[in-house]
Amino acid sequence: MWSLIKVELYKIFSRPRTYIAFGAIAALIVVIQLGLKIDGDSYASFLMKDINDTLTVDGKVLNGYLICYILLQLLLVHVPLLVALIAADMISGEANLGTLRLLFTTPYSRTRWVLAKFIAASIYTILLLIWLAFLALFVSMWIFGTDDLFLMKSNYVVLIEQNDVLWRYVGAFVFASFALLTVTSLGFLLSSLSSNSIGPIVGTMSAIVFFTILSTLNIPLFTLVKPYLFTTHMNNWKEFFDIQVNANNEAITGSILNIPKIKTSLVVLTLHIILFVSASIIIIKKKDILS
Amino acid sequence: MFRVFCYYSMSVIKVQNISKHFGSLKAVDDLSFEVQAGQVFGFLGQNGSGKSTTIRMLLSLIHPTSGQIEIFGKRIEKDREAILEQVGAIIERPDLYPYLSAREHLELFAKVRKQKIGEADINATLEKVGLAHRAKDKVQTFSLGMKQRLGIGIALVHNPSLIILDEPTNGLDPQGIADIRQLIQYLAKEEGKTVLVSSHLLSEIEQVAHQILIIHQGKKMVEGVTKELLDPEKRIVQIKTSDDANALKVIVGGSFSNYLLSRSEGIYLKIPTREIPLLNESLVNAEVALLGIETKNSLEDYFLQITSNA
Numbered sequence: 001m002w003s004l005i006k007v008e009l010y011k012i013f014s015r016p017r018t019y020i021a022f023g024a025i026a027a028l029i030v031v032i033q034l035g036l037k038i039d040g041d042s043y044a045s046f047l048m049k050d051i052n053d054t055l056t057v058d059g060k061v062l063n064g065y066l067i068c069y070i071l072l073q074l075l076l077v078h079v080p081l082l083v084a085l086i087a088a089d090m091i092s093g094e095a096n097l098g099t100l101r102l103l104f105t106t107p108y109s110r111t112r113w114v115l116a117k118f119i120a121a122s123i124y125t126i127l128l129l130i131w132l133a134f135l136a137l138f139v140s141m142w143i144f145g146t147d148d149l150f151l152m153k154s155n156y157v158v159l160i161e162q163n164d165v166l167w168r169y170v171g172a173f174v175f176a177s178f179a180l181l182t183v184t185s186l187g188f189l190l191s192s193l194s195s196n197s198i199g200p201i202v203g204t205m206s207a208i209v210f211f212t213i214l215s216t217l218n219i220p221l222f223t224l225v226k227p228y229l230f231t232t233h234m235n236n237w238k239e240f241f242d243i244q245v246n247a248n249n250e251a252i253t254g255s256i257l258n259i260p261k262i263k264t265s266l267v268v269l270t271l272h273i274i275l276f277v278s279a280s281i282i283i284i285k286k287k288d289i290l291s
Numbered sequence: 292m293f294r295v296f297c298y299y300s301m302s303v304i305k306v307q308n309i310s311k312h313f314g315s316l317k318a319v320d321d322l323s324f325e326v327q328a329g330q331v332f333g334f335l336g337q338n339g340s341g342k343s344t345t346i347r348m349l350l351s352l353i354h355p356t357s358g359q360i361e362i363f364g365k366r367i368e369k370d371r372e373a374i375l376e377q378v379g380a381i382i383e384r385p386d387l388y389p390y391l392s393a394r395e396h397l398e399l400f401a402k403v404r405k406q407k408i409g410e411a412d413i414n415a416t417l418e419k420v421g422l423a424h425r426a427k428d429k430v431q432t433f434s435l436g437m438k439q440r441l442g443i444g445i446a447l448v449h450n451p452s453l454i455i456l457d458e459p460t461n462g463l464d465p466q467g468i469a470d471i472r473q474l475i476q477y478l479a480k481e482e483g484k485t486v487l488v489s490s491h492l493l494s495e496i497e498q499v500a501h502q503i504l505i506i507h508q509g510k511k512m513v514e515g516v517t518k519e520l521l522d523p524e525k526r527i528v529q530i531k532t533s534d535d536a537n538a539l540k541v542i543v544g545g546s547f548s549n550y551l552l553s554r555s556e557g558i559y560l561k562i563p564t565r566e567i568p569l570l571n572e573s574l575v576n577a578e579v580a581l582l583g584i585e586t587k588n589s590l591e592d593y594f595l596q597i598t599s600n601a
Contacts, residue, residue: 006402011391015390098383101352102386102387102400104351104352105350105380105382106375106400106403106404107373107403107405109371288347288353289353290353
């Protein structure tokens with residue numbers, strides 16, 4: 001199995017297309033970091049304008065931790081689109097090239113090839129996320145320094161001490177990896193249905209946009225299905241940055257406000273991954289390779 | 292690892308009544324044939340006659356609608372992995388990864404074989420298919436002929452016992468076609484491999500194949516030993532009779548059964564000229580009137596007729 005995964009990884013990283021996503025993420029992050037470095041104070045003032053009359057905040061609000069949070073909010077919506085570029089091409093791209101038949105005449109079952117391809121696509125996704133984490137978190141910490149994390153929520157603010165922040169990012173990135181692997185597996189499923197890459201790539205992106213809209217609309221009919229949509233759960237990495245308070249309304253260090261919500265989301269996302277990959281295996285096993 | 296190359300007098304491929312239907316289209320219709328060990332088996336038919344579909348079924352890329360395929364005495368649907376370990380194949384076009392070099396292709400496909408394939412094996416394969424000088428070049432810079440050679444290289448890199456080549460000379464220049472022909476003969480004679488090679492051109496197959504099978508619209512039209520089919524002492528004749536069913540009884544039941552080529556689209560025989568009067572006499576005795584005898588000059592004529600008119 002490992003040899004099949006190595007073959008798939010070799011193919012992924014031999015293609016120039018693979019590096020588009022890495023380049024796009026780097027470009028976006030550098031542009032935002034540069035903008036905030038040059039004009040960050042006015043951005044911070046804008047963020048704080050509603051609470052400046054009631055709160056005095058000491059210290060460096062626009063530090064590396066906040067920059068990373070801002071970047072994740074902006075990018076974790078778009079990274080799935082970059083993931084789809086590779087994941088949705090994994091099977092359909094080979095069917096289009098005609099190389100799928102070369103793979104399926106080797107002495108390994110189609111199930112093994114599909115799993116190897118999914119694992120390779122997942123490794124690509126995780127590497128993309130690590131690249132994002134490195135640039136968004138560590139480079140931001142290096143450029144902007146560190147301090148307590150001050151977050152403005154819809155009707156309250158959260159202040160997390162700086163020594164209580166890093167592990168939350170680790171948790172958020174692990175959670176994000178489940179969210180992105182769900183996208184990978186969706187792209188993979190659509191890829192198994194097609195003999196060209198464009199359809200599955202556009203299909204994956206459309207599905208994400210469609211289900212995200214359903215997840216955010218507050219229409220009673222959709223409320224019934226919302227808990228089962230993967231898009232409802234993809235953004236719950238933010239739960240790592242909601243903190244419990246004691247009776248005196250003081251933040252409890254090391255706490256998370258809603259752990260069950262994170263657990264539920266992880267279960268829903270994992271079930272989606274299993275469902276999508278299993279469906280891909282069944283489709284490919286039954287398929288006549290005609291291309 | 293010890294590998295057995297010689298399957299003397301053993302059927303390496305045994306196809307029994309396979310059919311493949313795509314909706315109402317019968318791509319392959321009740322086809323049966325056997326390929327013996329160490330043989331070069333020519334699989335002939337027009338484009339769209341069902342050759343590639345049959346080959347894809349042999350390689351388990353397509354699931355047959357009905358029928359049974361055995362390779363090395365094992366059922367393909369049950370022992371697929373064990374069978375494919377000993378099979379090398381190219382199917383139709385030489386589709387490859389444009390962003391990888393010839394060497395990278397061979398290295399990748401060497402990795403997915405269970406036996407150890409080293410640098411020396413890869414170099415030898417590159418030499419064998421004449422790509423050693425372009426080993427490091429990306430496939431996107433290759434001509435169709437070079438891609439075809441690399442496809443054959445991929446099929447050979449793991450030293451398989453059975454080689455299936457679907458239209459291997461497509462896109463090759465005359466020298467390239469001659470090289471492939473030479474390679475097929477070398478693989479069978481010197482290395483004892485069994486080769487199934489398909490083509491839509493009889494001229495390509497007749498020089499290398501021990502046995503020929505011609506199919507048309509998914510059906511077997513004729514099968515026989517190449518030497519006998521091409522024997523200039525025998526003439527290919529199509530007979531037209533007043534009662535084909537009885538005529539066939541006479542032919543199959545008598546001494547003419549070995550001459551019967553095809554009965555599915557008219558009665559075709561490959562028969563020595565001196566025996567034609569005897570055949571006529573036998574038919575008359577059985578009260579079957581011989582309405583006409585049409586002589587074909589060669590197997591090529593016959594092949595062209597059945598594949599264009601049938």
